[in-house]
Amino acid sequence: MKVYIGLIAGALLIGLSMSACSNDGRTEFKNLSKAPAADPSIDARALFVDKCMKCHGDTGKTHPLAEPYVIAGQPKELLIAKIEGYQALTFGGRLRGQMATSVQLLTPKEVNALADYISKL
16 A cells, blocks of 8 residues: 555655646736837847857757757747747746756846847747
8 A cells, every 4th residue: 555655655656746847938928018119239140140049040040959949930029928938937847957058147137139130030
């Protein structure tokens, strides 16, 4: 009986930890504010090359690590919300840490410019 309780508790713990860490791309962002125009003095292409291209490819359509996260053409406001979520470690699944490292030091103006660039890919 103790063995069964242990197995059930273990399975429950694994299930809960997996659900807490996962993000299957279906996170809903509601009430997104209209983003301001991108600052033309920021080289958004250079930011993309430095921060994104290694995993997402030069068109933003590469599937990083076999994950189905094509970023090209997503709405700018959604991209801003996702990048800010990665910065705050409140968004993302198993790649949250990798993404946070990539975008952690971006300023709000750089996030805006980068999101604007990606949305137009």
